Amino acid sequence: MDKAAEREFSEFVAARGATLLRVAYALTGEQHAAEDLVQTALAKAMLRWTRIRGDAEPYVRKIMYHEHVSWWRRLRHRREVVTAEPPERGSADEDPHLRLTMRAALATLPARQRAVLVLRYLEDLSEQQVADLLGVSTGTVGSQASRALATLRRRLPDLDGTGVRR
Amino acid sequence: MNRDAELDRLVRHTLAGLAAEARPVPLAAAAVLRAKRIRRRRLAAAAGATAVLLAALAIPLNRDHDDQPAPPRPAPSATPSATPSATSFTVSEAPPTLRPVELPGGLTLVAVPGPGDSTWVYDRTTGGYVTVPFADVRPAPAGDLALALSARTGSAVLLDLDDHTVRDLPLATVPAQLSWSPDGRRLLYSDPSVGRLTIIEVTAGQARSRVLPFDAAAHDCPNGGCPAGWTRTGQELAVTSVEGGSLALISAEDGHMVRPVPVDGPIEDACAWSTDGRHAVTNWRIVDTATGATTADLPGTRPALYSLCWASPTDLLVSVTGEVQVYSPTGTLRETIPTTTGAPDGNHKVILGPR
Numbered sequence: 301m302d303k304a305a306e307r308e309f310s311e312f313v314a315a316r317g318a319t320l321l322r323v324a325y326a327l328t329g330e331q332h333a334a335e336d337l338v339q340t341a342l343a344k345a346m347l348r349w350t351r352i353r354g355d356a357e358p359y360v361r362k363i364m365y366h367e368h369v370s371w372w373r374r375l376r377h378r379r380e381v382v383t384a385e386p387p388e389r390g391s392a393d394e395d396p397h398l399r400l401t402m403r404a405a406l407a408t409l410p411a412r413q414r415a416v417l418v419l420r421y422l423e424d425l426s427e428q429q430v431a432d433l434l435g436v437s438t439g440t441v442g443s444q445a446s447r448a449l450a451t452l453r454r455r456l457p458d459l460d461g462t463g464v465r466r
Numbered sequence: 467m468n469r470d471a472e473l474d475r476l477v478r479h480t481l482a483g484l485a486a487e488a489r490p491v492p493l494a495a496a497a498v499l500r501a502k503r504i505r506r507r508r509l510a511a512a513a514g515a516t517a518v519l520l521a522a523l524a525i526p527l528n529r530d531h532d533d534q535p536a537p538p539r540p541a542p543s544a545t546p547s548a549t550p551s552a553t554s555f556t557v558s559e560a561p562p563t564l565r566p567v568e569l570p571g572g573l574t575l576v577a578v579p580g581p582g583d584s585t586w587v588y589d590r591t592t593g594g595y596v597t598v599p600f601a602d603v604r605p606a607p608a609g610d611l612a613l614a615l616s617a618r619t620g621s622a623v624l625l626d627l628d629d630h631t632v633r634d635l636p637l638a639t640v641p642a643q644l645s646w647s648p649d650g651r652r653l654l655y656s657d658p659s660v661g662r663l664t665i666i667e668v669t670a671g672q673a674r675s676r677v678l679p680f681d682a683a684a685h686d687c688p689n690g691g692c693p694a695g696w697t698r699t700g701q702e703l704a705v706t707s708v709e710g711g712s713l714a715l716i717s718a719e720d721g722h723m724v725r726p727v728p729v730d731g732p733i734e735d736a737c738a739w740s741t742d743g744r745h746a747v748t749n750w751r752i753v754d755t756a757t758g759a760t761t762a763d764l765p766g767t768r769p770a771l772y773s774l775c776w777a778s779p780t781d782l783l784v785s786v787t788g789e790v791q792v793y794s795p796t797g798t799l800r801e802t803i804p805t806t807t808g809a810p811d812g813n814h815k816v817i818l819g820p821r
Binding site for chain 2: 306309310313314315317318320321322323324325326329331332334335338339340342343344346347398399402403406417418421422449452453456
C-alpha cells in the first residue's frame with residue numbers, strides 16, 4: 301500500500317471507526333471483542349484497499365458480520381458463555397431489570413440470529429438488504445429473526461401483557 | 467402496546483444501548499499492524515508451499531543416488547535460547563524543530579506519532595524528544611516507562627525509555643485497554659468480559675500482575691461492563707456500575723469499598739479528575755463530584771482521537787489535532803494553544819502528560 305492509500309485508509313478509519321465499533325459492540329456485547337472484530341475487518345479491508353477504496357464501508361461491514369458468525373462457530377464448543385440466569389418473574393415496570401435480562405438473553409443467541417437482529421433493529425436494514433449482506437435468502441433472514449425473537453420472548457416472561465415503563 | 471411490539475421496542479433499545487457503550491479507541495494503527503501480519507503469514511504460507519513442492523520434486527531426483535552415502539547433515543547453527551525477558555530497541559533523535567509545548571500545570575505533549583510506526587516521545591531527563599520505533603506509545607505520568615504497541619505480537623509491551631529495553635507484559639492486550647497509575651508504577655487492566663480488575667506492578671524492571679479481589683456481582687456487573695479507572699491519588703479505583711448513577715471508589719490495594727461518588731459514567735484515567743478531585747470528566751461532560759451535577763458539556767461530539775488532563779482545580783486541557791484547548795469547570799474555553807508538531811498529516815492521537 302502506498303503512502304497516499306495508507307493515509308486514505310487512516311482517514312476512513314478515523315471517520316467511520318467509531319460507528320463500526322458501535323455495531324461490533326452490539327454484535328459481541330463487550331469492548332475487547334468489538335475492537336478485535338473491527339480491527340480484523342479493517343486489516344482485511346486494508347489488504348484489498350486499492351480495490352474497495354471509495355466505497356469501503358459495505359465491505360468492512362460484510363467482513364465484520366461474517367467474521368462474527370465464524371468466530372462464534374469456532375468458539376461455541378470451547379468457550380463458556382457468561383450469561384445471567386433468567387430472573388424470577390418480577391415487576392414488569394423495572395426497566396433496568398428488563399434491560400439486563402434482555403442483554404443476557406441476547407448473549408445466548410447464536411451469532412447469525414444476533415447478527416440478523418442487529419441488522420434489522422440497530423441498522424434498520426430491510427430483509428432483502430440483510431439477506432444480501434449475509435449471503436443468505438430472505439426466507440432464512442425471516443426464519444432466523446423469528447427464532448431469535450421466540451427465544452427472547454421465552455426468556456422475558458415479564459413482558460407478558462403488563463407493559464413496560466417508558 | 468401488545469407484547470410483540472413491546473419486544474421489538476425492547477430489542478431496539480437494548481441494542482442501541484449496547485452500541486452506545488462502545489468506547490472510541492484508535493483503530494488504524496492496530497489494523498495496519500494486523501494487516502501486515504496477515505500479509506507476512508500469507509507470504510510465509512506461499513513460501514512453505516513452494517518449498518514443499520520443490521522437496522517433492524527433489525525426492526525422486528535424490529532416489530537416483532540412494533546407493534551413495536548421504537551427505538552430512540549441517541549441524542544446527544545455534545542452540546535455541548529462551549526468549550529474554552527484556553530486549554533492546556534503538557532510540558534515535560527526533561526532528562530538532564520539535565520542541566516541548568509549555569502547557570498549564572507543567573504539562574506537555576508526551577507522545578506524538580511520528581512517521582510509520584514510530585513515535586516521538588518526551589524524554590524527562592533531557593527535556594527534549596526522542597524517536598522510538600513503536601506505535602501507540604503511552605508514557606507513564608512519572609518516570610521512564612511507557613506502554614507501546616508491539617509490531618511483533620500486536621499486543622501492548624512495556625518500554626523503559628532510560629535503558630532502551632522492551633519487555634512483554636504478563637497479559638495480552640492493547641495499550642488502550644491499560645491505564646497508568648499517577649505514580650507510573652502500576653497499570654490497571656479492566657476486563658469487561660468478566661468484570662475482573664488486574665493490577666500490573668512494573669517496578670524494579672519487573673512486571674507482575676495480581677487480580678484485585680473484587681465482587682463484580684456486588685457492583686452490578688453481572689455480565690462484565692463495569693469499566694474502571696484510577697483516581698487522582700492512585701490509591702483507589704473508580705468502578706462504574708452497569709446501572710450507572712454513581713461510581714464505587716475501591717481500594718487499589720485490596721479492593722475494599724471506600725466510598726461511592728455520585729458520578730454517572732466511566733472515568734478514563736487519573737487525568738480525568740481535577741487536581742483537587744472536585745470535578746471529573748465522564749462521557750464528554752464535566753461533573754461536580756460532590757453532587758454529580760453536570761457543570762458543562764464539552765463542545766461538539768467526542769472526537770475519535772483526543773487526550774485530556776486537568777492541569778489544576780480549574781483548568782481542563784483537551785488535546786485534539788493541532789491544538790490544546792483549556793476549559794474552565796463550567797465549560798468556558800479560556801485558551802487555545804497551537805501544537806504544530808511537524809507530525810505527519812492526518813488524524814493522530816497526541817498524549818498529554820506531565821513534563
